[in-house]
Amino acid sequence: MEIISHLLDGFAVAGTPTNLLICLIGAFLGTIIGMLPGLGPINGVAILLPIAYAMKLPPESALILLAAVYSGCEFGGRISAILINVPGDAGAVMTTLDGYPMAKKGLAGPALSISAVASFTGAIIATVGIVAFAPLLANWALAFGPAEYFALMVLALSCLGGLVGDSLLKAAIGMLIGLVIACVGIDANSGVYRYTFDLLHLSDGIPFIVVVIGLFAVSELMLMLQGHHGGVQAVEVTGRTMFNSAEFLRAKWTMLRSAVVGFFVGVLPGAGASIASAMTYSMERRLAGKDHCFGEGDVRGVAAPEAANNASAYGSLIPMLTLGVPGSGTTAVMIGALTLYNITPGPTLFQDQPVIVWGLIASLAICSVMLVLMNIPMIKLFVKFLQIPNWILVPGVAAVSMVGVYAVHGTTFDLIVGTLLGGFGYLLRVMNFPMAPFILGFVLGDMMEQNLRRALSISNGELGILFSSPISIGLWIAAIAMLVGPRVFKAIDAHRRQHAMA
Amino acid sequence: MSERVFGVFLLLLAAGGIYFGWDLRAPISYEPVGPRAFPLLVFSLLGICAIGLIATRRPPTEWAPSPVLMRIGAMFLVVLAYALLFDKLGFVISTALMSIPLARFFGGTWKQAAIGGTGLGIALFVMFDRVLDVALPTGFWLKPLLG
Structure with a gap:
């Protein structure tokens, strides 16, 4: 019952006129950002975060804005996937497989509306999941000491390393570069200047926003120029915009199943919307048996990935809220948002900042309702934004990004560092270095070092403390399993296939 | 390599x-x-x-063809110049100057680039500095005009 009263308090926070308006603006902007190929949730959140901060929004409103943008992006990604066969963000890759064929058949309207309902289903189920599981997990995590925290962060990083596929080395390098950047600045414990090279501007370290904008906005624009092919033609939305009852009945179990699976995948650190949608798509395809037209425009093929990617986006908020450890690039940026407000995310957040936590959770529910209401009747308006030409979009994004960086300290130095990091990020991305470990390493660097030093202070320098409690041992084992497990499975699978061939 | x-x-x-x-x-x-x-x-x-x-043996990196790479390099330099001049020239002029080459890189005509760039500079300045209360540099020339 305690939870219900908390939730009501949350709705009181999220339901104030200002926060409702912020939610609406965030959802609208998010849908557009998600829809535009190249810009995804991480860019959207990265660009809007400094602006929210500069506007002096209170922390709960800033977080509501970012969460609204995040879920708006997951809704928006499907629009370009269906209409131009280009996923608007990573979570919508699978949606192209059946969405675009449906649009070609003249069923763009039903594809868009059923995927909006699927997204809504995913969002609502995941919100219920957050309410049910997050307080439990936070309670459990209260028992964590610095040693357990250190192990937990290693686990988060190794989850990412295990899931990036074969480029473990590249993921490790990305993470280490992030940790290196986090080392710059005054050491909080001893007051020693580290790697500042007598530059006054570096003494506080490189600001989070500068790194994020450089890596995710400046380098993204450079990549857009690399992939620039002139205009793309969108399929026109003609005929009925609503799905009929036969289509709905066909997809209803798909939506529910995919939402539940997507939620749990999202909770795992490292596994994000793209993995969740790929998993549920192939699961539904298998479950459909012979009676399907997957790949040629099956409604279930758009319902499954859309329910899953929304559910997993919300699910990934759980490790952020309860443990203070982000599970994805976007939530890493949101953690950065909290630290800007001097709020340390972690298990105590539920006790110390109930307004923020429950306000955020309530706003997720409100936001999903707004999004589904916006996305079905107003779809033709959104489609118009697909026609924004790149020659105005790209300078616009560049200018808004600079505004964001400038808003933090108002120095030219930050702008230059951000641009240089953008160029560096472009090189890394062309060489296929994953960016999520980089940003996670950067966000976790300081926390990791602090917890390691605190743990070793308790034990007076004895390393054994890192492996002394059952929880930390469990976390270390999980970290190793996440790193080695996927590779062992792959090797066994390859071996078996070879045998089958012979 | x-x-x-x-x-x-x-x-x-x-x-x-x-x-x-x-x-x-x-x-x-x-x-x-x-x-x-x-x-x-x-x-x-x-x-x-x-x-x-x-x-270890590495798969070769797929770089963009060199004319594209040149343009990307040029774009990087434009953004870097933008960062350097942002404060000095003020937001409106520096944004307009940055937008013109960027718009040209992305297939805009000269006319579109000039109008779009100027429009962006003014519209974003009004939106952020005046409406949203995010202070932007006015530059040495705009300050006396705004009072």
Whole structure:
């Protein structure tokens, strides 16, 4: 019952006129950002975060804005996937497989509306999941000491390393570069200047926003120029915009199943919307048996990935809220948002900042309702934004990004560092270095070092403390399993296939 | 090849980090682990990974064809110049100047670029500085006009 009263308090926070308006603006902007190929949730959140901060929004409103943008992006990604066969963000890759064929058949309207309902289903189920599981997990995590925290962060990083596929080395390098950047600045414990090279501007370290904008906005624009092919033609939305009852009945179990699976995948650190949608798509395809037209425009093929990617986006908020450890690039940026407000995310957040936590959770529910209401009747308006030409979009994004960086300290130095990091990020991305470990390493660097030093202070320098409690041992084992497990499975699978061939 | 060159760069970075990190000692220490241990650990691991990148066979990097690469380089320089001049010229002029070449790179005509750039500069300035209360640099020329 305690939870219900908390939730009501949350709705009181999220339901104030200002926060409702912020939610609406965030959802609208998010849908557009998600829809535009190249810009995804991480860019959207990265660009809007400094602006929210500069506007002096209170922390709960800033977080509501970012969460609204995040879920708006997951809704928006499907629009370009269906209409131009280009996923608007990573979570919508699978949606192209059946969405675009449906649009070609003249069923763009039903594809868009059923995927909006699927997204809504995913969002609502995941919100219920957050309410049910997050307080439990936070309670459990209260028992964590610095040693357990250190192990937990290693686990988060190794989850990412295990899931990036074969480029473990590249993921490790990305993470280490992030940790290196986090080392710059005054050491909080001893007051020693580290790697500042007598530059006054570096003494506080490189600001989070500068790194994020450089890596995710400046380098993204450079990549857009690399992939620039002139205009793309969108399929026109003609005929009925609503799905009929036969289509709905066909997809209803798909939506529910995919939402539940997507939620749990999202909770795992490292596994994000793209993995969740790929998993549920192939699961539904298998479950459909012979009676399907997957790949040629099956409604279930758009319902499954859309329910899953929304559910997993919300699910990934759980490790952020309860443990203070982000599970994805976007939530890493949101953690950065909290630290800007001097709020340390972690298990105590539920006790110390109930307004923020429950306000955020309530706003997720409100936001999903707004999004589904916006996305079905107003779809033709959104489609118009697909026609924004790149020659105005790209300078616009560049200018808004600079505004964001400038808003933090108002120095030219930050702008230059951000641009240089953008160029560096472009090189890394062309060489296929994953960016999520980089940003996670950067966000976790300081926390990791602090917890390691605190743990070793308790034990007076004895390393054994890192492996002394059952929880930390469990976390270390999980970290190793996440790193080695996927590779062992792959090797066994390859071996078996070879045998089958012979 | 590109990845190996990058590996050498990382190795140098790691060596430099260890060199400059070696003397990071706190004048008075209250804890067993000082400010030096964590950076040295991170840079050492980076060095090991860099050697791994140099020593293993790497698939070749697919760079964009050189005319495209030239344009991307030019775009980077334009953004860098934008960063340098942002404060001095003020938001409106620097944004307009940055937008024109960027718009040209993305297929806009000269006319579209000029109108779009000026429009962006003015519209974003009004939106952020006046409506949303995010202070932007006015530059030496606009300040007297705004009073």
